[in-house]
Amino acid sequence: MLAEEFGYQVSPRPAVEMTPAVQDMVDKRVAALGDGPDKVKDSADIGCFVLVLVPAVAIALSTHEFTVLVPAVPLALLVATLFGKSVAKTKKAGIEAAIRTMEPIRRGPWQAWPGRLEEIPGQPQRKLLLLGPDGSVAREFHCLVPDAGWTGLTDGRGLIWFVGDLRFGGIAGLPGGKPMWWTGRPVADPKPKPPAQSGVGKVVEEELAREAVKYVFDKWLS
Incomplete structure (x- = not known):
C-alpha cells in the first residue's frame, strides 16, 4: 500500500x-449495475425470438405459405437461446469485474x-x-x-x-x-x-x- x-x-x-x-x-x-444475468438473459431471449420470427410471420402472411413457420420457429428459438446466453455471460462478467474492484473498499x-x-x-x-x-x-x-x-x-x-x-x-x-x-x-x-x-x-x-x-x-x- x-x-x-x-x-x-x-x-x-x-x-x-x-x-x-x-x-x-x-x-x-x-445495485446500480442493473438486473442480474438471468433477468438479462430472459429479456434477450424474448427480444431476439420476436426479432427473428417477425420476418418469417410477415412472409407467411403475405404469401399465405404458413409452412415457412415450421423451420422458422425452432430457428428463432435456437438463435434467441444462443444470443441470450451470450448477453448473460457478458453481463455476468461485467458485474463480477465491478464487484472485484469494490473488494479493496469492502476490506x-x-x-x-x-x-x-x-x-x-x-x-x-x-x-x-x-x-x-x-x-x-x-x-x-x-x-x-x-x-x-x-x-x-x-x-x-x-x-x-x-x-x-x-x-x-x-x-x-x-x-x-x-x-x-x-x-x-x-x-x-x-x-x-x-x-x-x-x-x-x-x-x-x-x-x-x-x-x-x-x-x-x-x-x-x-
Whole structure:
C-alpha cells in the first residue's frame, strides 16, 4: 500500500466498520449495475425470438405459405437461446469485474493523505490530487466532489481520507467521512506536477504530510 510506504497512517479497522456509510455507497453502486444475468438473459431471449420470427410471420402472411413457420420457429428459438446466453455471460462478467474492484473498499482501511482539490475549467468535476511526502502528486483523480468537500478544505488543501486501490480508484472523503465521494479511476499518465513552488503552499503541504504521518484515527472510532 503506497500510503504505508510513504509513512502515512491507515485506520486500525476497515473503513466499512469505522464509517458504515461506505458499505451503503458500495451497495448502491452494485445495485446500480442493473438486473442480474438471468433477468438479462430472459429479456434477450424474448427480444431476439420476436426479432427473428417477425420476418418469417410477415412472409407467411403475405404469401399465405404458413409452412415457412415450421423451420422458422425452432430457428428463432435456437438463435434467441444462443444470443441470450451470450448477453448473460457478458453481463455476468461485467458485474463480477465491478464487484472485484469494490473488494479493496469492502476490506481496506482508511488511508490519511495530504491532498489538494482544484477546479477543472468548464467541467463539473474537481481535480483531486493525493500528494507524496515531498508535495509531488502521487495520484490524480477527476471526480464529482460534494460542495461540502470543496468548501471544507482551506485554500483547497487538507487531509483526505481514501479507501480502495489507487490503481482503480475508490472512495475519498474529509476526515470523519463527511462528506464522501467516488473518485473514479485515476487519470492515466497525468502531466507531471512538481511540488508547490510558492513558499506558503510548500509549507502547508509539508505540514499536511507530517500530519498524515502522525495522524490518529482513534478519535473517530466509536
